Amino acid sequence: MLFSTPEWDKSLFFLVNDAWRNQTLDIIMPLVSNSIVMWGLAAICFAIAARRSGCWKPLLTGLVLIALVAGLSDLACYPIKKEFKRLRPLNAMASVHFVEDGEWRQRPADFTPVKTKGQSYVSAHAANSMAAAGMAALLWNRMPLMRLLWLLPFAIGYSRLYLGKHYPSDVMGGWLVGTAVLMVVWLCIPGRVKRFVRGESATD
Template structure:
């Protein structure tokens, strides 16, 4: 599939990848973009709530894992169908990390890859799926939970891994996956509460 990049998409990517570069972000963004970051946030939140909600936390973790798994699987299917090449393999002067070191494509860089896995962003989908389920299950987190997918999405641009449209579609996938898991669980339980605050 030939995937054209709109001018606004390219402009936003170049802004995120090139304008606000600094040493702190160069260190922080790879951490935020790692799967470890996502699960540390989730597990940290569960641990803090365990004293209050007890065994219900385990059910919440399983529900989160289902939603994140659905988001991840769905995005991977679309990635294979679209084949969009990642910015770091398509655009000159893109900043990216390889083998733990920051690099930049030269000004005369020419794309050689014809098939990639940029669209949509699984990282963005997974973070959004987790955020939506956390929002539904633990209402006390509602003021803070959206920071996670926003930071993860920004990190994917900063790292040269995705275009903004990849991230936006990833977020939509994440919302859809989380709501699908939520609705199925409600149907399986006959509309009864899930046994968690907000459930």
């Protein structure tokens, strides 16, 4: 189900991908968008927290739940991508900035798309990060710093536009998918598991 990209989508995309570019973001955004880097940082943070608190099992259980909801969110994106077949901006439009082989490039002004199908809608990165950050924030909602995790999906969503991988509507759609998966999984987790992860007793 192919669909045309509305003008507001293109305009907002080029604001991020072109007008608001700078050398610092050229370095930062590929790292923010790299799943291995982000999950590696998360694992390090959890290891440090576990070492300081001595509570390995609750934190590990929480990490498993986060990985589970992110994985389910990724799976939920696949049939949507298959249905819509939307081309990524870097494969659909001229003048788009993108990274290839570790170097920044830009499509020429006379660029003509050679692909007819793609996997732009929805953004799995946006969906997975929303689901994972949301799960962490819900599990440890009494920790003020955990609320900052809600910024993560927005940073990752921004990076997908900056890298030319997605349109704003792709990212918004991904956030909605991630939120929906998060809500379903959260309702399915037994209360005793949530209390265990939080370090609460049955009477708390």
